[in-house]
Structure formats: structure tokens, C-alpha cells
Amino acid sequence: MTETTIDEVLAELAALEDPSVREVNRRRGDDHGVNLSRLRAVAKRLKTQHGLAVGLWATEDTAARLLAVLLCRPKSFGRQELDAMVRQGREPKIHDWLVNYVVKKSPHAEELRVAWTADPDQVVASAGWALTTERVAKKPEGLDLPGLLDTIEADMKDAPDRLQWAMNHTLTQIGIEHADHRARAIDIGERLEVLKDYPTPPNCTSPYAPAWINEMVSRRGGA
Incomplete structure (x- = not known):
């Protein structure tokens, strides 16, 4: 062009x-x-x-x-x-669309996920965690879920806002999708209290991990 x-x-x-x-x-x-x-x-x-x-x-x-x-x-x-x-x-909407509409469809997504998750830049790291959330939900084979929970438990509380939000989404997705890790995911959320007081409009699900996990599991009939 x-x-x-x-x-x-x-x-x-x-x-x-x-x-x-x-x-x-x-x-x-x-x-x-x-x-x-x-x-x-x-x-x-x-x-x-x-x-x-x-x-x-x-x-x-x-x-x-x-x-x-x-x-x-x-x-x-x-x-x-x-x-x-x-x-x-780095703008939130560009970042969100880039990760979801482009990177997730790339053959390089997994390689970038691993590299980005450990990046010192919180915006880049949040992209890595967003890709991790996708894998937790759709292709968890080979993921070290206990190790992810260890990292979240150690680092999420003091993480910068955008990275914290992304890690919280991974925590929630683990709790929703993997019943054998659900109790620990909820326990981590309850102890860290990340986003516990986040203002949530009526009829919307709170981003607070224990509430989010329980709501989604309930909608699925408790599975």
C-alpha cells in the first residue's frame, strides 16, 4: 500500500x-x-x-x-x-487487541508466552500471563499449574496493576477449569484479597478470584 x-x-x-x-x-x-x-x-x-x-x-x-x-x-x-x-x-486497548487478535493466533505464541511471563516490564509480563490464562483454559497439557500458583501466591499481591490483573485472571481460570486445584486457588485469593473491593456493577461478576471462581463453577453446575 x-x-x-x-x-x-x-x-x-x-x-x-x-x-x-x-x-x-x-x-x-x-x-x-x-x-x-x-x-x-x-x-x-x-x-x-x-x-x-x-x-x-x-x-x-x-x-x-x-x-x-x-x-x-x-x-x-x-x-x-x-x-x-x-x-x-502499551495503551490498554491496543495491548488487549494485539494479544487477543494477533499473538494468540501466531505460531510464536507459546515461545513468547514463556519469554514474556518472566519479563521485567509489567506490560510485557501481563501479555505473557494473558497467554498463560488462554493455555490454562484451552490447552493445559504440559503446564505446571502448581508452579503457576506458587508464583501467583508469591508475586501477585505486590505486582503493578496491569500485571496483577493478568495474574489474577490466571488464578481464577485455574480455579474454574481445574477442580483439583480449585481449593488452593480460592485460598490464595482469600488470603491475598486482590481486587476484593473492586467496584462491580449490578449483575456483573466480581474480579475477586474467590467470587469469580465460585460464580462460574456454579453456572456450570458445580463441576
């Missing part, structure tokens, strides 16, 4: 800018003002265009990077490219 095409897309995204959306996103730590439904509509029209996606990512504009995630071919990125992207895309 030519630079003109990138410029045209950037102009379209700029025209979709909404100050009220930007303000809501700002409170969440994001820095774009494009309604995500409209962004997805742009992506649906443009369809998959990996070259354009790479160019949009390089602009460093948050809305452009979100669109890039929707336009790219996840399996076309090399390991080093994905590692660089997760370190660059």
Missing part, C-alpha cells in the same frame, strides 16, 4: 474523532477518540491488508494501530516483530 493510502485512512480516522469518546477512553488510560464500532466498520470495508496494517502500525497513532490489528494477517508476523509490537502498543 502506498503512503497516500495510509494518509487517506488516517484522514478517515481523524474524521471519526469524537471528543466525548476520547474523554471516556482517557479515563481508562487510552488515548483515542474513535468509536470502536465505527472503527470495526472501516476494517470490515477495507478487509485484510497486511501491508497497510504494517504501515498504519508504524504511524504510532492509537486509532491507526487498533485498525492495523484488525487488518493484519497474524501469522505473517515474526517472533521479533510481535515482541517489538507488544512493547510499543
Whole structure:
């Protein structure tokens, strides 16, 4: 894709800018003002265009990077490219979409999971834990679940916010999916009290691990 095409897309995204959306996103730590439904509509029209996606990512504009995630071919990125992207895309929504829509579909996901989980950068480490949560739920074979619980028990309480949230999700997923580790997962959650007082809207499940585990297990009939 030519630079003109990138410029045209950037102009379209700029025209979709909404100050009220930007303000809501700002409170969440994001820095774009494009309604995500409209962004997805742009992506649906443009369809998959990996070259354009790479160019949009390089602009460093948050809305452009979100669109890039929707336009790219996840399996076309090399390991080093994905590692660089997760370190660059630090805004919460970019990080979330990049991990869930791109990295999880990559043949490099497991290698990156192992490397990222031990990374000193909390944003990168949180990506590793997000991939670990995915494996706990969908492909737990070969995972050291007791070892993961050991790490969570030792490190989650004092972890920075985004890393703490990701580790808590792994803890919860272990408790939900693996009955033989459920009691320990709940016990860790009760003792650490991470997110115990997190404000939760009515009819929503609390992110506090014991409550989340018990709610999801109950919905499944206690299995």
C-alpha cells in the first residue's frame, strides 16, 4: 500500500474523532477518540491488508494501530516483530487487541508466552500471563499449574496493576477449569484479597478470584 493510502485512512480516522469518546477512553488510560464500532466498520470495508496494517502500525497513532490489528494477517508476523509490537502498543486497548487478535493466533505464541511471563516490564509480563490464562483454559497439557500458583501466591499481591490483573485472571481460570486445584486457588485469593473491593456493577461478576471462581463453577453446575 502506498503512503497516500495510509494518509487517506488516517484522514478517515481523524474524521471519526469524537471528543466525548476520547474523554471516556482517557479515563481508562487510552488515548483515542474513535468509536470502536465505527472503527470495526472501516476494517470490515477495507478487509485484510497486511501491508497497510504494517504501515498504519508504524504511524504510532492509537486509532491507526487498533485498525492495523484488525487488518493484519497474524501469522505473517515474526517472533521479533510481535515482541517489538507488544512493547510499543502499551495503551490498554491496543495491548488487549494485539494479544487477543494477533499473538494468540501466531505460531510464536507459546515461545513468547514463556519469554514474556518472566519479563521485567509489567506490560510485557501481563501479555505473557494473558497467554498463560488462554493455555490454562484451552490447552493445559504440559503446564505446571502448581508452579503457576506458587508464583501467583508469591508475586501477585505486590505486582503493578496491569500485571496483577493478568495474574489474577490466571488464578481464577485455574480455579474454574481445574477442580483439583480449585481449593488452593480460592485460598490464595482469600488470603491475598486482590481486587476484593473492586467496584462491580449490578449483575456483573466480581474480579475477586474467590467470587469469580465460585460464580462460574456454579453456572456450570458445580463441576
